[in-house]
Amino acid sequence: MELVSEDIQLLELEEKFISLKSASGTHSPSMATIQEKMPEIKIRVDACFLSNPYATELFLGYFNKELLETNEIARVLEFYPSQNSVIADLLGEYLEIDPQKIFVCNGAIEAIQAIMHKFVRGKAIINIPTFSSYYEFVNAETEVTFYQLEKENNFKLDPARYIEFVKREKPNSIILINPNNPDGGYIKYKNLKFIIEELSGVVENIIVDESFIHFAFEDSGLELKSILHLTEKVDNLIIIKSMSKDFGIAGIRAGYAIMGKEKVRALLSNGYLWNLNGVAEYFFRLYTRPDFLKRYEVIRKKYIIESLIFISELSKIRNIKAYSTKANFVLIEILDGRTAEHITNVLLIKYGIYVRNCSDKIGLKGEFIRLAARSNDENDQVLAVFKELFE
Amino acid sequence: MELVSEDIQLLELEEKFISLKSASGTHSPSMATIQEKMPEIKIRVDACFLSNPYATELFLGYFNKELLETNEIARVLEFYPSQNSVIADLLGEYLEIDPQKIFVCNGAIEAIQAIMHKFVRGKAIINIPTFSSYYEFVNAETEVTFYQLEKENNFKLDPARYIEFVKREKPNSIILINPNNPDGGYIKYKNLKFIIEELSGVVENIIVDESFIHFAFEDSGLELKSILHLTEKVDNLIIIKSMSKDFGIAGIRAGYAIMGKEKVRALLSNGYLWNLNGVAEYFFRLYTRPDFLKRYEVIRKKYIIESLIFISELSKIRNIKAYSTKANFVLIEILDGRTAEHITNVLLIKYGIYVRNCSDKIGLKGEFIRLAARSNDENDQVLAVFKELFE
Numbered sequence: 171m172e173l174v175s176e177d178i179q180l181l182e183l184e185e186k187f188i189s190l191k192s193a194s195g196t197h198s199p200s201m202a203t204i205q206e207k208m209p210e211i212k213i214r215v216d217a218c219f220l221s222n223p224y225a226t227e228l229f230l231g232y233f234n235k236e237l238l239e240t241n242e243i244a245r246v247l248e249f250y251p252s253q254n255s256v257i258a259d260l261l262g263e264y265l266e267i268d269p270q271k272i273f274v275c276n277g278a279i280e281a282i283q284a285i286m287h288k289f290v291r292g293k294a295i296i297n298i299p300t301f302s303s304y305y306e307f308v309n310a311e312t313e314v315t316f317y318q319l320e321k322e323n324n325f326k327l328d329p330a331r332y333i334e335f336v337k338r339e340k341p342n343s344i345i346l347i348n349p350n351n352p353d354g355g356y357i358k359y360k361n362l363k364f365i366i367e368e369l370s371g372v373v374e375n376i377i378v379d380e381s382f383i384h385f386a387f388e389d390s391g392l393e394l395k396s397i398l399h400l401t402e403k404v405d406n407l408i409i410i411k412s413m414s415k416d417f418g419i420a421g422i423r424a425g426y427a428i429m430g431k432e433k434v435r436a437l438l439s440n441g442y443l444w445n446l447n448g449v450a451e452y453f454f455r456l457y458t459r460p461d462f463l464k465r466y467e468v469i470r471k472k473y474i475i476e477s478l479i480f481i482s483e484l485s486k487i488r489n490i491k492a493y494s495t496k497a498n499f500v501l502i503e504i505l506d507g508r509t510a511e512h513i514t515n516v517l518l519i520k521y522g523i524y525v526r527n528c529s530d531k532i533g534l535k536g537e538f539i540r541l542a543a544r545s546n547d548e549n550d551q552v553l554a555v556f557k558e559l560f561e
Numbered sequence: 562m563e564l565v566s567e568d569i570q571l572l573e574l575e576e577k578f579i580s581l582k583s584a585s586g587t588h589s590p591s592m593a594t595i596q597e598k599m600p601e602i603k604i605r606v607d608a609c610f611l612s613n614p615y616a617t618e619l620f621l622g623y624f625n626k627e628l629l630e631t632n633e634i635a636r637v638l639e640f641y642p643s644q645n646s647v648i649a650d651l652l653g654e655y656l657e658i659d660p661q662k663i664f665v666c667n668g669a670i671e672a673i674q675a676i677m678h679k680f681v682r683g684k685a686i687i688n689i690p691t692f693s694s695y696y697e698f699v700n701a702e703t704e705v706t707f708y709q710l711e712k713e714n715n716f717k718l719d720p721a722r723y724i725e726f727v728k729r730e731k732p733n734s735i736i737l738i739n740p741n742n743p744d745g746g747y748i749k750y751k752n753l754k755f756i757i758e759e760l761s762g763v764v765e766n767i768i769v770d771e772s773f774i775h776f777a778f779e780d781s782g783l784e785l786k787s788i789l790h791l792t793e794k795v796d797n798l799i800i801i802k803s804m805s806k807d808f809g810i811a812g813i814r815a816g817y818a819i820m821g822k823e824k825v826r827a828l829l830s831n832g833y834l835w836n837l838n839g840v841a842e843y844f845f846r847l848y849t850r851p852d853f854l855k856r857y858e859v860i861r862k863k864y865i866i867e868s869l870i871f872i873s874e875l876s877k878i879r880n881i882k883a884y885s886t887k888a889n890f891v892l893i894e895i896l897d898g899r900t901a902e903h904i905t906n907v908l909l910i911k912y913g914i915y916v917r918n919c920s921d922k923i924g925l926k927g928e929f930i931r932l933a934a935r936s937n938d939e940n941d942q943v944l945a946v947f948k949e950l951f952e
Contacts (some may be wrong), residue, residue: 200641203643212738226638230639233638238629243624243629244617247813249610249813250591250805250812252594253585277836279832279834319862440678442674442677445668447840449638449812
């Protein structure tokens with residue numbers, strides 16, 4: 171069979187995209203980078219991008235009204251933003267956490283880096299599959315031990331088995347992402363509390379990344395279940411929180427971490443003075459305002475419900491398996507013999523749908539892609555394409 | 562003599578401001594922080610803030626037209642910005658520097674922190690007076706040796722004496738800010754080149770902070786004289802560059818550093834993945850565009866000339882001494898017996914002029930304030946107040 175010109179073009183674009191991806195390390199190239207380097211690709215849905223699009227809309231409404239229409243934006247961009255501790259004070263009041271325990275950061279990734287460089291020493295246990303920066307950002311004095319989450323068990327963490335493993339391995343630090351990225355596996359509040367209580371005397375740092383916690387729930391009220399306040403009793407518990415996902419503002423770079431006072435002091439006495447930009451400062455001020463939060467809560471729940479429906483529809487499609495998730499994304503195993511790389515390329519180049527090829531994820535055996543829930547309309551487009559592609 | 566109510570109010574405000582200042586460590590509280598905590602103070606001129614106000618205007622013109630009017634800002638705030646190395650590629654092309662030698666950062670302060678934490682070990686020589694972060698951000702393995710710039714010599718660095726000192730002390734790293742902050746002292750290109758050539762075999766890191774270099778000049782054409790390209794020959798030369806001052810965009814947080822490839826690789830393999838926000842990415846893209854640069858060059862020179870006139874007028878005022886400067890600020894010694902703290906408070910509270918009280922600067926003996934040149938109109942207000950206050 172001869173290759174028709176469409177196939178040849180597809181192959182050429184595939185090759186180009188593969189080299190672009192390899193330049194981005196263990197992360198996906200951003201949509202902006204793809205658009206710049208491969209303008210021939212028209213992305214319709216960025217399902218690689220893990221964020222609540224309704225929250226973006228809500229934020230932009232405030233931003234337009236309060237910064238643009240007033241021209242306050244000029245001041246925000248011209249002058250130095252507040253120092254780190256000024257924002258921590260604000261945040262502390264809202265979170266009801268001692269501000270001296272809060273490290274405000276230029277995206278959660280800055281907190282991950284700071285913590286992995288400065289406080290993690292010796293052995294660190296990281297569950298796999300995971301977000302690669304946790305093992306990539308360790309310092310030279312750290313040895314990483316992976317704890318495999320089993321595909322056969324839907325990547326669910328078994329608390330008793332995990333506790334036993336940690337007690338046997340006696341690491342310096344353990345890292346838990348809840349819900350986990352890339353599989354969306356969720357550890358219930360009571361189980362996580364139990365793990366923390368059992369292990370706080372065993373390890374030096376318990377690091378819990380709650381960047382996707384706003385999408386998780388345990389009851390039909392969809393109430394938020396964060397372990398934030400356990401930091402009051404457990405001084406070696408470190409919580410890391412991105413604002414990019416739940417608030418849909420990855421371009422702003424905003425996050426925070428809660429940890430022992432002496433740790434925050436060590437970080438701030440030695441750096442991180444003006445690590446927030448002016449727009450991030452505006453966001454954090456907005457984040458503590460009741461009018462904003464009331465409206466945010468409505469769209470948080472709306473997005474959770476829509477994501478639930480989307481993922482349950484996806485689960486019905488043959489030849490793929492959608493793993494159980496409590497995040498705003500779903501890990502999908504391809505069962506028809508095609509590779510994750512091929513499917514990712516076809517989705518992007520032919521359909522304009524950008525998904526995360528998980529081939530580079532340590533601890534994933536099989537062909538996996540990760541798919542984010544987006545707006546209702548975008549989800550419908552994705553569903554239609556997946557039906558065409560797999561059924 | 563009884564205190565009248567105005568005096569009492571002044572004293573109360575002074576006390577409040579002193580406690581605000583002490584909460585900001587060795588830096589001044591930002592204007593935003595003062596306005597928030599002390600709304601009774603009306604700041605008319607922020608002469609603490611070292612930036613070209615005309616460059617802010619120029620940037621905001623582009624920002625309004627290209628991001629706001631097009632609503633492109635929504636995309637900039639919603640999605641992840643490009644990874645660090647993507648911006649380095651762009652910048653490399655414009656600067657004609659190998660992009661693998663460029664570390665793009667969230668404000669120059671991030672580069673200062675990264676370099677002082679990661680590459681400076683053992684003895685570091687820092688000239689005083691200086692920008693405090695250089696000695697505050699050293700790691701536990703570093704011992705700081707100060708090299709005193711003499712007031713009697715107008716804080717000018719004597720190359721021969723400095724080279725001799727470094728050769729005798731044999732440090733791991735030396736740090737030079739050119740022009741220096743807070744005195745504005747300038748090391749001529751040929752002298753700095755000589756120092757680098759003499760010492761590149763003696764020390765492991767030669768760190769030169771050129772954050773204020775856009776305001777310096779050596780001829781009547783006011784041409785820029787950067788040592789940037791010496792990094793091609795001298796692999797242990799590290800250049801640090803803030804964009805906040807020359808481009809008037811401190812709220813955006815943008816800077817870069819040039820250093821050996823293996824150093825950039827060490828930083829990026831272990832962190833700093835998405836350390837630029839979306840607006841900073843837009844700025845860097847703009848920074849490499851000929852249309853923007855052409856217009857910037859005009860206002861860079863306009864601002865230098867206005868600053869020259871302002872500082873020469875200030876120099877004529879009795880009871881103060883304005884030290885020679887090639888930066889956009891001037892170090893002023895108060896000679897009438899009043900303290901820098903008192904003058905700073907009176908200027909702020911009574912006249913709404915915010916200047917930098919230099920009492921906390923190591924290596925400054927006497928009463929000093931630092932004063933930034935602002936727009937022509939603001940400079941005139943400052944001159945009038947200074948005449949009233951000192952003559």
